[in-house]
Amino acid sequence: MTTIRVLLADDHAIVRQGLLFYLGMQQDLQMVGEAANGQEAVELAGRLRPDIVLMDLFMPVMNGVEATRDIRSQHPDMMIIVLTSSSDQDHVLSAIKAGANGYILKDADPAEIADAIRGAYAGLPQLHPAAAAQLMQHVAADTRQTTVPSSHALLEALTVREKEILQFIAQGNSNKEIAAACGIAEKTVKTHVSNLLSKLGLADRTQAALYAVKHGLVEI
Secondary structure (H helix, E strand, O other), X not given: OOXXXXXXXXXXXXXXXXXXXXXXXXXXXXXXXXXXXXXXXXXXXXXXXXXXXXXXXXXXXXXXXXXXXXXXXXXXXXXXXXXXXXXXHHHHHHHHHHOOOEEEEOOOOHHHHHHHHHHHHOOOOXXXXXHHHHHHHHHHHHHHHOOOHHXXXXXXXXXXXXXXXXXXXXXXXXXXXXXXXXXXXXXXHHHHHHXXXXXXXXXXXXXXXXXXXXXXXXXX
């Protein structure tokens, strides 16, 4: 069984204790550390090299958005799930733009948080319905207001296969599922995903999914 190494960042000791206890009971999750502020999260991420960082947004010294941005710049392959109490559009957008792979709310059941960690580790964006709704509203409004020719030029630079895989990503499919649907190896899918992210100038699958929606590759 694959063990997923998790770092928890939250300034509330009670929240940390509760999550550390529950998540630590899961056979496939290993809680490798805890941080009480964003600066500690950045430092521990570099020292402990977790697979997933659970990141609160509202913390002293350095907030979760700044910490997310720093971790992503230093460790591009490290996955970050925002775990917070707000689904305000500004907070959702700021976190995703900073490089968060997911956005879930603290009122989620602990089992849902554990599943979100597993999903993110598998390469699937993890968005609470309220956060997803805010993102879709923003994307839809942006699509109505602006047309960016350069974005279409970037899209045209993708191969037919890369466009197909981009659609699958936007529909929430994992690399394994995409490989089965396309009849290709999972390693080949990973290569295509890496190539299309590079061509489009995107950081991760979450941004790729939003890009696909914005440019009409999938329906909202």
